[in-house]
Amino acid sequence: MRSRLALAVLLGVLALLGTAAPAAAHAQLVATDPADGALLETAPSEVTLTFDEPVRLTAQEITVYDADGATVPSSARTTGTDVVITLDDPSSLRGTHVVGWFVVSADGHPISGSLTFSVGERSEDVAEPPPPPTSSRVVTTTQGVLAGLTYLGLLTAAGLVLFASLLLPTSYDGPVLRRRLRTLARAAAAVAALGVVLAVPVAAVYAQGAELPAVLEGLDLAAVRDELVSAALVVAGLGAAVSLLGDTTPAGPRRWLAPAAAAVALLGPVVVGHTRAYQPTSLLVASDAVHLLAGATWLGGLVGLWLSLRALAGRERLAAETLARFSTVAGGLVLAVAATGTVLAWRILDGWAPFVGTTYGRLLLVKIGLALVVAGLGGWNRFRLLPRVRAAAGHDDRTATAGAVTRTVRVEALVVVVLLAVTGFLVNQSPRPAPVTVPEGRTGVQDGSVSDLEVLVLLSPRREGRTTLLVQLQDETGEPVVTDRTPDVQLRTSGLDLGSVPVQPTDAGTWSADVLLPQPGTWEVQVGLRLSKFENPVTTVRFEVAPQE
Template identity: 40%
Template sequence: MTHLTRRATWRWIPRILATALAALTVAAGLALPAHAHASLIGTDPAEGAVVAASPTAVTFRFNEPVTLPDRAVQVFDAAGAPVPADAAAADAVVTVSLPGGLSGTYVVAWRVISADGHPIAGSLSFSVGAPSPHRIQPVVADAPSWVAVPLAVVQVVLYLGLFIAVGLGVFGAFVLPEGSRVDRLRGVLTRVGRYGAGVAIVAAVASVGLTVADQQALDPDGLLTLRAWTGATTDQLIAVALLIAGVLTVGADASLASRSKRRLVVGVGAAAAVIAPAVTGHSRAFGPAWLVIATDILHVLPGSVWLGGLIGLAIVLAGTRGRPNLGVVTLTRFSTLAAGVLAALLVSGTVLTWRIIGSWEDLFGTSYGRLLLSKIVLVAAASGVASWNRFVLLPQVTGGATEGPTRRARGQAEAAKGRNLLRLGRLVAIEASILVVVLGLTSVLVDQSPRSSGQAVATGRTIVANAPLGTSLTALATAAPGTVGRNVLLVQIQDAGGDPVDTAYPPTVRVRSDAVDLGAVPVVSQASGTYRGVVVLPSPGSWRIQVSLRLSEFENPVTELVLDVS
């Protein structure tokens, strides 16, 4: 192969890396402070409550299990002075133990970590006896705003490195033809894949420190302390270990002479690597867990095969200009694989959207939903380019005759095929560039809250009630802001231990008072065992929330809860 062809082979790599840099810029611009995926659904006492006697504890109930970081809860009196208090988390309930003899107004500032690793913070005020006439706003450490942009950039780099490493590994093992003619190209693919693996490993390690800094509200100097690197959760450490082991395994396949062994090694490594994002992703917070986690894995794998395969295809097409037949064979093989990849992405993406997006309101009314729509548009554009390549340009390349009565005719046919391959290679680069931007959007999506609920519950007055449902379940209902007008209604089905449980069918929720029957309120799945609806309450007083739940063909327990609306 000539020196010119070698330069052509590498010429595609800077172009795609330049597009990756542009995607990093887009992601940094889109990055917002990390939004939690847990929601506060009830407190005792309620926000703004005035209680007669000093409570022994304050409880916070969330819609999913939470954990406590360092300095998770701080209690302040009306003068802004700290009050000694201890906090403990048990599944979805945080209990703050208070000293005795309290009087006046108090503020409880809290910060917890949701099941998917994202922090959520807020405050609760209540009074004992009577509100204090004079109150000083306590000084509470704000969430670290500096970490949002670097964490988003690191996530883009991580996904890009992961997709390049896995995608090029699969391309080399399952698409690239065998033979000594492609040994140099295989070496190029292996080197680029290993560069991607190295980038993914560095980004994964960096993400651990940045994530802990986000969770523990550390300042930038905190990254230089052991606290930022020893505070990772077990899930985070497992995810990093899987990713490192996976990409290193994929990169080791080039030393194997047997194609079957290479495919086995790449398959095992790719499986381990693509499991890593699902271990810490937000999809695991939505039920059923086995379905969304498995679907998340089956979404990442074809995505990496698509993007990494396009990069590999661009390298091969640029490196086989003097041998168009090799490029045609590789292109045909990849086109066959790409059809299955697109189908897998469509199915898995549809399932994830169905489980994670709770309603049309969440799809069009949240940052997550709007970014998801942008991602869908870009994927559709990339699919359009892929379809043009497959059904328009590929037949032109494979259908061109290379035989002729004279050497000149054969040369002209080969030259025409080479020109068509060059055109197709340019479109492949465009397709890969679109997918890199999609990757940037994906990295931002993981820090957005998929659903809009919980905000009113966490910041306004919340009224709470619960009642037994059947022999072993409990129904919990909350309404926020608990006043006349529009209220966010959350209904959670709990087991005997107070944990939310998945049900085969959503509950039927009806709302009525002595004077007005509002009928059934539509509810959508909010999280495991938790359902959300919106109801407009026309008058104050006692409102009865009837909850019925079909458990089987013959079992349909019904209970009624009373909420007092002001």
């Protein structure tokens, strides 16, 4: 009866997964109609924003402002990758207008921006629209903590189910150990369920750029549908998996249904992962799933092995068989984690610079370092301690050997726990470098192009004296471009040529320099990028530099 009930739950969850909309990450605005900054003879009846992936509207309305900052009546809707803003009375529009937009990517990350267009003539003065809402660090930190708890509970519970069902020798029929494994698996499943369920309202708050108290005002569930699917997979999958664990050796359908349920639970994080934003999607999603399965088998196996070696004291042959089984599987897990991790990093980061130029890349380096420590400890267990367990003779020798294995396994498990904590914060970071934002004050921003790349040049402050020059290479969507080539930047004005300015990398695709402009006037900034021995495209932008105040 219990097996049939678990199978029914699994079929229902799989049906839910099969009909769930695919997730994405960090959608980008790729086109607008009218174009940003356009001067139109007549006002459009609709304004269209086109993104590279489907997006969703939230309770934060898209708003149209006139040059004085007053709200223009409008409504918005989404059609796939397009957001269409309908103007209620376009015939009354004249002058410059600003569309402030706020949408949510399918993975729950909010994105915002503005579009400016003018009708008939450009207004001399345009009021700045209110800044888009942004959640504080409290919200993002809470997300990271909940994600860490979810990963810790999920991988421990699913891994214990896999260990008890497939790795613990069937010849072992002691109820005490299996009861301990079941109890710990249920506790870990409860932690995972608590973390993933609480993460849903926090994700809803984050998607609207709000703070945690906004949970009391109601949730915009449409903005967190993928989080709901993820929570359903984790809760239902783990619930079915731990319910199938008993005090006796699993046999018949129960031995395979429990691992199958655990595998369904491990699909939960894949639904809201970064991998669906990159190509080839099927390969990356499969790699992500294998990555999680390997991590669960590893962590749960370590915890199960730790409990087993204590329970199997005095039964060296059975303890050696258990350790040998796990060590054999662990070897394959090292290869699986390395292969899938390499594929994911290759497609998501797309270069070496983001490893040190983004928070995502730096956290990934920490994760890789911890994984190497775990792999080293696993190799020590497999090639040094396992032979000692098999060759142990006498009570003292067996006791000392079992103690050494237990200590190593305990340390290995603790390192994996730290690795999962890092992963909890990693999943909430954007793998893309942050675009340049213009600081407050008297600044100047100009753009040009070299080859097929856009060049953004910023001068702050834009006046005589010491100032900061910043250069960023961008693609057609406005995202920073990772390159190992440093651009050649030169400064000149009438009667004075400062020559090449040494710029230093400050982020992926971004360089800056502190320069001294000795006089006001029109300054030229020439940016060149050597692509080959014979190809060195350049662009020149101009700034009007004010005199010293």
